[in-house]
Amino acid sequence: MSSMTFGQKTFTPTPPEKGSFPLDHDGVCRKLMINYMKCLNVNKNDNSACRIEARDYLACRMDNNLMAREEWKKLGLELE
Template sequence: MSANPGNRLQKWNPTPPDRGAFPLDHYGDCKEHMQKYLNCMKLVRNENAPNCRQLAKDYLACRMDHELMERVDWKDLGLPEDERDSKK
């Protein structure tokens, strides 16, 4: 039984990803930041802990610095800007 009735070839048109989807970190540029964040989330059992939010900001900042995601304001990501960010 054929999955393509009539063996008709159809052109596949890929669509761009929705907002929030971004390239994989193939070279591991931000792997250390990601591991720290995931370990924190595991430690606090996925609770919304302030120290994990800071690690999330560090991870996302690394991704933005390495052009693995579009540069976005922290307020648009739901993360408050702190005094350390405003000094940059």
């Protein structure tokens, strides 16, 4: 018996648009991540209410080479 079904399209995975990023194994940005998650919880997952916390967390990741440096405008976090 074959495991292939006739007429079924094969799935071809594609990498993420921005590529992969390292995990924070050492917990360098853990406190900022927890602050962001708490903010989301308090604000019923309304991420627009947590822009400052998100920016702080992403700044930590960029400062510690856990993600590529990116302009805040491109991340949608350009604060006034």
